[in-house]
Amino acid sequence: ELKVEQNPLFLSMQEGKNYTIYCNYSTTSDRLYWYRQDPGKSLESLFVLLSNGAVKQEGRLMASLDTKARLSTLHITAAVHDLSATYFCAVAVMEYGNKLVFGAGTILRVKS
Amino acid sequence: KAGVTQTPRYLIKTRGQQVTLSCSPISGHRSVSWYQQTPGQGLQFLFEYFSETQRNKGNFPGRFSGRQFSNSRSEMNVSTLELGDSALYLCASSQRTSGGTVQYFGPGTRLTVT
Numbered sequence A: 001e002l003k004v005e006q007n008p009l010f011l012s013m014q015e016g017k018n019y020t021i022y023c024n025y026s027t028t029s030d031r032l033y034w035y036r037q038d039p040g041k042s043l044e045s046l047f048v049l050l051s052n053g054a055v056k057q058e059g060r061l062m063a064s065l066d067t068k069a070r071l072s073t074l075h076i077t078a079a080v081h082d083l084s085a086t087y088f089c090a091v092a093v094m095e096y097g098n099k100l101v102f103g104a105g106t107i108l109r110v111k112s
Numbered sequence B: 001k002a003g004v005t006q007t008p009r010y011l012i013k014t015r016g017q018q019v020t021l022s023c024s025p026i027s028g029h030r031s032v033s034w035y036q037q038t039p040g041q042g043l044q045f046l047f048e049y050f051s052e053t054q055r056n057k058g059n060f061p062g063r064f065s066g067r068q069f070s071n072s073r074s075e076m077n078v079s080t081l082e083l084g085d086s087a088l089y090l091c092a093s094s095q096r097t098s099g100g101t102v103q104y105f106g107p108g109t110r111l112t113v114t
Helices: none
Strands: A004-007 A010-014 A019-025 A032-037 A043-049 A055-058 A061-066 A071-076 A085-092 A100-102 A106-111 B005-007 B010-013 B019-024 B031-038 B042-050 B053-057 B064-068 B074-078 B087-097 B100-105 B109-113
Touching: A004 A085, A010 A019, A019 A032, A019 A085, A032 A061, A032 A071, A043 A055, A043 A061, A043 A071, A043 B100, A071 A085, A100 B031, A100 B042, B005 B087, B010 B019, B019 B087, B019 B109, B031 B074, B042 B064, B042 B074, B053 B064, B074 B087
Parallel strands: A010 A106, B010 B109
Antiparallel strands: A004 A019, A019 A071, A032 A043, A032 A085, A055 A061, A061 A071, A085 A100, A085 A106, B005 B019, B019 B074, B031 B042, B031 B087, B042 B053, B064 B074, B087 B100, B087 B109
């Protein structure tokens, strides 16, 4: 059974600092997703990572995937308050269509 | 293109009642998935429909069911509601792109069972 672990679960950081959120998963997969959720809102798609070594960047966020280590990272560069949200990684269960298994989420608070 | 829409947005029901939630995917998307989000269990997969057929099912009791219509709209039904069914129910529609299959989530239906 696929399990997805995120850490840390809570991250409080100062504006301008860098930090990384980690996502480990237990079995082989062909897709990994990062989502953002603001309080009371739905999930916003950030990145889709498909292959080993994939790296995608959008603004201050950069996601990477190491399929051999079954590890993805979401790196935050020079954090700003607007990045405060909950970030989820989700891994597709192979041969099960679009079934995703989500991590517990990382609550990010960026302090001004 | 309009996004994924879900109705109703909020719902209050009593234990033992049943409820039906609706999801309209993005035009042209044929896959619709449903997820339950609770503070204790997080985001959990309920089921996926593709071209009117259930393709995958999560580990939920038979009280949770769904269907998909020929226009790709989907409904999920929960019968004999329990307090623990209080949650945000999210629907997602999927499209395969050159950059991989992307799942777009709707705004959700917040169900409160009293």
